[in-house]
Amino acid sequence: MSMLRITVLALLTLGMVVPTASAEDAKRPNILFIAIDDQNDWIGYLGGHPLIKTPHIDALAGRGTAFTNAHCQAPLCNPSRTSLMTGLRPSSTGIYGLAPWFRQLPEFKEVVSLPNYLSEHGYRNYSTGKIYHGRYGRGAMDREFDELGPAATSKPVPPQKIVTTPFGNHRLVDWGTFPHKDEDKGDWKIASWAVEKLDEKPQEPFFLSVGFFLPHVPCYATQKWFDLYPDDDSVLPEILRGDREDTPRFSWYLHWYLPEVRLKFLEEQNEWRNLVRSYLACTSFVDSQVGRVLAALKRNGLEDNTIVVLWSDHGWHLGEKMITGKNTLWDDGTRVPLIFAGPGVTGGQVCKKPAELLDMYPTLLELCGLPARKELEGHSLTPQLEDASARRRWPAITTHNRGNHAVRSENWRYVHYADGSEELYDMQADPNEWHNLAATPQHAGVLARHRRFLPELDRQPAPGSKHRILIYSDGKVNWQGEDLDPKAPIPGL
Numbered sequence: 145m146s147m148l149r150i151t152v153l154a155l156l157t158l159g160m161v162v163p164t165a166s167a168e169d170a171k172r173p174n175i176l177f178i179a180i181d182d183q184n185d186w187i188g189y190l191g192g193h194p195l196i197k198t199p200h201i202d203a204l205a206g207r208g209t210a211f212t213n214a215h216c217q218a219p220l221c222n223p224s225r226t227s228l229m230t231g232l233r234p235s236s237t238g239i240y241g242l243a244p245w246f247r248q249l250p251e252f253k254e255v256v257s258l259p260n261y262l263s264e265h266g267y268r269n270y271s272t273g274k275i276y277h278g279r280y281g282r283g284a285m286d287r288e289f290d291e292l293g294p295a296a297t298s299k300p301v302p303p304q305k306i307v308t309t310p311f312g313n314h315r316l317v318d319w320g321t322f323p324h325k326d327e328d329k330g331d332w333k334i335a336s337w338a339v340e341k342l343d344e345k346p347q348e349p350f351f352l353s354v355g356f357f358l359p360h361v362p363c364y365a366t367q368k369w370f371d372l373y374p375d376d377d378s379v380l381p382e383i384l385r386g387d388r389e390d391t392p393r394f395s396w397y398l399h400w401y402l403p404e405v406r407l408k409f410l411e412e413q414n415e416w417r418n419l420v421r422s423y424l425a426c427t428s429f430v431d432s433q434v435g436r437v438l439a440a441l442k443r444n445g446l447e448d449n450t451i452v453v454l455w456s457d458h459g460w461h462l463g464e465k466m467i468t469g470k471n472t473l474w475d476d477g478t479r480v481p482l483i484f485a486g487p488g489v490t491g492g493q494v495c496k497k498p499a500e501l502l503d504m505y506p507t508l509l510e511l512c513g514l515p516a517r518k519e520l521e522g523h524s525l526t527p528q529l530e531d532a533s534a535r536r537r538w539p540a541i542t543t544h545n546r547g548n549h550a551v552r553s554e555n556w557r558y559v560h561y562a563d564g565s566e567e568l569y570d571m572q573a574d575p576n577e578w579h580n581l582a583a584t585p586q587h588a589g590v591l592a593r594h595r596r597f598l599p600e601l602d603r604q605p606a607p608g609s610k611h612r613i614l615i616y617s618d619g620k621v622n623w624q625g626e627d628l629d630p631k632a633p634i635p636g637l
Contacts, residue, residue, distance in 0.1 A: 200435030208485025404469025
């Protein structure tokens with residue numbers, strides 16, 4: 145008996161599926177899956193910051209369909225990435241925090257993730273950097289990828305933090321420049337591994353996922369990237385003093401006590417401009433690494449048969465709403481870049497229809513000619529990839545802990561908090577979300593229409609949930625295991 149036959153029989157005995165590539169599989173398009181961590185709408189084509197320089201991402205948008213109203217399922221890494229890779233909403237899994245890994249939950253242990261399903265249909269899965277949160281999906285028994293490149297890292301880092309911050313002086317909450325080389329950065333090495341794989345002409349069809357760490361904190365960049373942006377207040381985002389006077393107190397509970405600093409600290413320490421320039425510099429650096437990977441795709445003759453999708457897991461505040469960081473249900477926390485390019489995608493389109501990261505899974509299946517999966521909770525974007533003006537029935541829904549949801553339609557943002565308080569913004573007249581219209585009688589109809597999209601299934605936090613978990617029950621608020629005094633002063637103000 146041949147060694148191959150012995151191996152196959154052994155695998156079958158263990159209950160494992162041995163994918164075999166058919167002639168039909170070989171003709172399917174490849175997928176280049178590019179993720180950027182904590183990247184908000186400060187991307188050229190999105191217009192989130194007037195000075196941002198992202199020529200490579202913008203070029204990708206120019207040859208594909210670029211979504212300007214795309215939003216994450218959760219404004220936090222683990223639930224967002226779990227949702228888009230499994231096709232299930234956070235409110236359906238109960239995964240709201242930085243833990244657990246979904247395969248630790250008996251109910252979801254055997255969920256068929258996007259790379260799982262592609263593997264079943266002949267794809268070879270390559271991955272480098274951050275695709276799932278942290279090291280989730282990279283373990284020997286995680287069954288997500290065939291080949292792994294370097295993991296995401298914040299290194300190199302200075303010997304000591306550059307900025308001393310409140311709320312524990314967390315090692316990751318830092319920014320600035322120090323003597324180091326671009327070639328030593330984790331994201332450079334991630335791009336280099338992806339480039340090497342493309343230069344080797346990987347087995348087709350392939351799914352190559354490339355997850356960049358920056359502009360996630362610590363936002364360290366070399367001086368040449370800082371030099372792209374003026375050292376003056378023109379870099380600062382526009383804010384409204386007293387912006388949160390018409391927002392519910394409950395909105396603060398979503399980011400009650402976190403390592404990310406408040407605007408008050410930045411202004412008192414004269415660090416606001418420095419942080420913003422650091423974020424801009426890191427974004428431009430990552431753009432350059434995206435460019436390296438896209439150039440390798442093209443020079444190896446793979447561009448014409450490869451679907452490229454670029455996305456970020458959630459947004460990031462840089463002073464807006466008086467905070468920095470994520471964990472909010474406003475546009476700054478939820479709006480992300482989302483670009484499709486390649487086979488089946490009309491080039492040179494900008495789509496203003498609402499889209500969710502959850503939509504990527506069913507969209508890729510349809511673009512690749514694979515059978516649809518009824519379990520998926522997103523909706524294919526292929527109508528919009530063909531014609532950006534095509535009707536879209538569904539809004540984008542973002543969830544941050546049980547009972548807290550945002551519904552983003554084409555013209556409105558509706559926010560519902562666990563205690564029943566609400567916000568409503570006219571995104572055409574008030575794109576900065578400065579004027580909460582929820583209490584105005586003339587908008588009762590708009591509120592009612594958007595309430596209908598709130599998730600029917602709204603699970604309690606999954607067993608093993610931890611980090612940034614908010615629980616509201618019987619009128620009491622519990623933040624990360626601690627009951628909060630309803631009259632306690634808001635930290636950092």
